[in-house]
Amino acid sequence: MQEAGLSNPRKPNINVSKTDAVREALERNFLLVCARGDCKEEAAAVRDGRTVVPASAPRHCAVCGGSANQRAVEEMLRACQVRGWRRLCVVGGSPNARTALTQLIGRDLDLKLVDGTMSRSKGQADSDLGWADVVIVWGSTQLNHKVSLLYKGPNVVQMARRSIQELAKSVTRASAQAKRTQA
Numbered sequence: 001m002q003e004a005g006l007s008n009p010r011k012p013n014i015n016v017s018k019t020d021a022v023r024e025a026l027e028r029n030f031l032l033v034c035a036r037g038d039c040k041e042e043a044a045a046v047r048d049g050r051t052v053v054p055a056s057a058p059r060h061c062a063v064c065g066g067s068a069n070q071r072a073v074e075e076m077l078r079a080c081q082v083r084g085w086r087r088l089c090v091v092g093g094s095p096n097a098r099t100a101l102t103q104l105i106g107r108d109l110d111l112k113l114v115d116g117t118m119s120r121s122k123g124q125a126d127s128d129l130g131w132a133d134v135v136i137v138w139g140s141t142q143l144n145h146k147v148s149l150l151y152k153g154p155n156v157v158q159m160a161r162r163s164i165q166e167l168a169k170s171v172t173r174a175s176a177q178a179k180r181t182q183a
């Protein structure tokens with residue numbers, strides 16, 4: 001926190017307005033991982049300079065996110081299969097959430113992850129929109145307004161909650177709705 005200029009050792013408390021910045025600084029520097037061997041191996045492979053730290057609970061694991069995320073993602077994968085969706089584009093999300101999502105989805109869907117903090121051209125966004133069966137705009141995460149505004153269309157789902165579980169549920173719901181409108 002001191003390195004990120006958010007606090008210093010003489011301050012016992014931290015201002016509430018800084019909590020998002022604190023979380024982001026933590027995610028840039030640390031990768032929380034549960035005790036599963038698979039997760040530890042995966043974390044070592046993807047840590048990208050971050051320090052691997054044991055997670056206090058499995059749901060904080062950046063790789064598997066605990067079993068709730070896993071169940072929701074499995075349900076999403078089944079729903080996509082039924083619907084014939086093979087390509088998912090996710091705009092936004094923290095680096096750790098993207099890591100966990102990639103790990104949970106595996107090879108069952110083609111996944112394109114757009115870093116919401118990097119600038120994106122209209123052409124790039126249009127190509128993402130054309131490529132994907134469904135595009136999730138992951139609000140309330142690390143997502144610039146300028147980036148999210150580029151993603152609009154019938155295959156775009158906006159969501160406001162930050163958990164992977166909620167993301168998976170949004171895709172599952174969207175696939176059910178798409179089926180209904182087509183029928």
Ligand SMILES: [Zn+2]
Pocket residue numbers: 033034035036039058061062063064065066
């Ligand atoms: Zn794990």
